[in-house]
Every structure is written in C-alpha cells, then in structure tokens.
Amino acid sequence: MLLNDTADQIRSMEIRGAGRIARAAAGALRDYAAGREDQEMSAFRRAMREAAAVLLETRPTAVSLPNAVQYVMRSFAEASTPEEAKAAIRSAADSFILSSHHAVEWIGEIGARHISDGDRILTHCNSEAALACILTAHRQGKEIEVVATEVRPRNQGLLTIRTLNDAGIRTEYIVDSAVRTFINDADLVITGSDAITVNGAVVNKIGTSQIALAAHEARTNMIVAAETYKFAPRTILGERIAIEERGAEEVLDPAIAAGLPNVTVRNPAFDVTPASYVDLIVTEMGAIPPVMACIIIRDHLGWGIEEFHKAFEIDSSTQE
Incomplete structure (x- = not known):
C-alpha cells in the first residue's frame, strides 16, 4: 500500500x-x-x-x-x-x-487477572486492549457479562458487540447517555486509551470521562488497558495533547444543517479523564497506578x- x-x-x-x-x-x-x-x-x-x-x-x-x-x-x-x-x-x-x-496479548493476560468470575463489565468504544482483557477472562472459563456502549457518532460499539457476540459472551448494548442508568449494576469498567499523559490522565474516545465520573460516583473500579506506546512523552515538557475535532457531517446530515444557519455542530472525537478517576492502567509491562505513568515514559519508552x-x-x- x-x-x-x-x-x-x-x-x-x-x-x-x-x-x-x-x-x-x-x-x-x-x-x-x-x-x-x-x-x-x-x-x-x-x-x-x-x-x-x-x-x-x-x-x-x-x-x-x-x-x-x-x-x-x-x-x-x-x-x-x-x-x-x-x-x-x-x-x-x-x-x-x-x-x-504481543503487547495486546500480554495486556489480555494481565487484565484478565483483575476480572472475577461473575463480573459484569462495562466497556466503551472498540479497544483491542480492553477487549483482550475481556476475551481472555472468558477463555479462562470466567462467567462474565458485558455492557457495551453505542459510541456515537461513529458507532464503534457495533464492532465491539460483534466481537463479543462471536466469542459467545452475553452482552447488552446501550446508548451512551444510558451509562448512568446501568453503572450501579457494573462490577468493573474497562476501556482502552488513545493517549496517557505523564500525570496519568487518560485521553480516550469522547464519552469516556463521563463514564469515569459515573463510575467514580458509584464506586465502581475503572481499569484502562493501554500499550506502553500510547503514553505521551512530550507531556513531560508540558505539551498538551491536541483533541481532534471531526466534521459536522458525522453528527448532523448536511441537508438538515443547511436549514439551521444559527447552529454550530461541535464534534470532538476524544476527551480527557483525570487520573483520580482511574484505578489501574494495565500495560504489557504490568498493571500500574496512574501516578506511575512517568516511569513508563522514562524507563520503557526511553525518552x-x-x-x-x-x-x-x-x-x-x-x-x-
């Protein structure tokens, strides 16, 4: 290619x-x-x-x-x-x-250790690493159920529920705004990450921070599964991670938007979850608290x- x-x-x-x-x-x-x-x-x-x-x-x-x-x-x-x-x-x-x-495989093995038999897991977006934890736990014979979000506006949740369905895992599919309704029934939240800053904050698919807030309120543990190359070295120097904002057409049909001249569509693809709302980050090097993100950047990535x-x-x- x-x-x-x-x-x-x-x-x-x-x-x-x-x-x-x-x-x-x-x-x-x-x-x-x-x-x-x-x-x-x-x-x-x-x-x-x-x-x-x-x-x-x-x-x-x-x-x-x-x-x-x-x-x-x-x-x-x-x-x-x-x-x-x-x-x-x-x-x-x-x-x-x-x-x-190999990193995804190791994350699956390590993450599965934090999933108990009978757990009900809520997940968001379509993360290879997060799914590896869930699928590995299922292959180990643990009886688990998953609540998967729709993930508007691109509907990545469809990819997730197909994977879970094919693996034979009982799954409920919900709209993003229903998370607060279901969070009290969840034993664990597992998401992936697109970037992790030096202070352990997690940048992931839009909606993750709201899920983390709901989990924090409900005292439901939140695990982030992420390969070490998703840690952001330049945040050591104070550089902020740019949040991508995608086109309005993903949210609103252009024909409808044309008739709404006073409306501006905002479509950020990611949000930032504070480290204080994350209980554990599972990497291929092991499971760490968010405060150890700087160690990964320095010692493993070698920056x-x-x-x-x-x-x-x-x-x-x-x-x-």
Missing part, C-alpha cells in the same frame, strides 16, 4: 484504533523506504522526514502514531548509506509491529531530555 493511501485511510478512519494506526504507520514507513532509489543519504533522510510528516498530521490525538513514527525514524540515525538505513527501518518497523501484537531535543529537531526539519 502506498504511503499516501495509508495516510488517507488513517485520516478517514478506515484504519482506526490506536494500535492499528501505529502498526499501519510503521509498515507504511518501512514500505516507503524500501521503494526509494536515492543514491545520497541526505536525499533519503529528507524523503523519510517528509513521509513521517504526512503520517503525523493525519490524527493529532492518538500518540501511538508519533511514538511509532519516532521509533522507526530514529532507527537509522547512524546509517551512512540508504541501503543501511532501509535495513534498519525494516528491522525497526517489523519489531514494532510484532511487539504491538530522556536529549531525546526530546532530537525529536524537535526532526519535527522542525520536516517544515523546511
């Missing part, structure tokens, strides 16, 4: 979900590099920076995307020829994609201050 095609599919949400987006970006950079015929390393670096910039602008909120791009891009920092760089990129991209798949300087240099060079 061509790099621009991948970018278009990420932008249009044909490729959706933070993990899938990250893997697609890593694969796109690998394939793009393999197809280059540059003789000079300077031309190759410039082309790769431009390719990275194309991918980075597609979805501003999911930090799995820049983490994947950064992982691949820094793999050829010491390469002296395009051929050496291509080999390094291929190795890095393949390693990232493989570890991403020191010098790495930030290098990253900013890469970003600025793409604007030249």
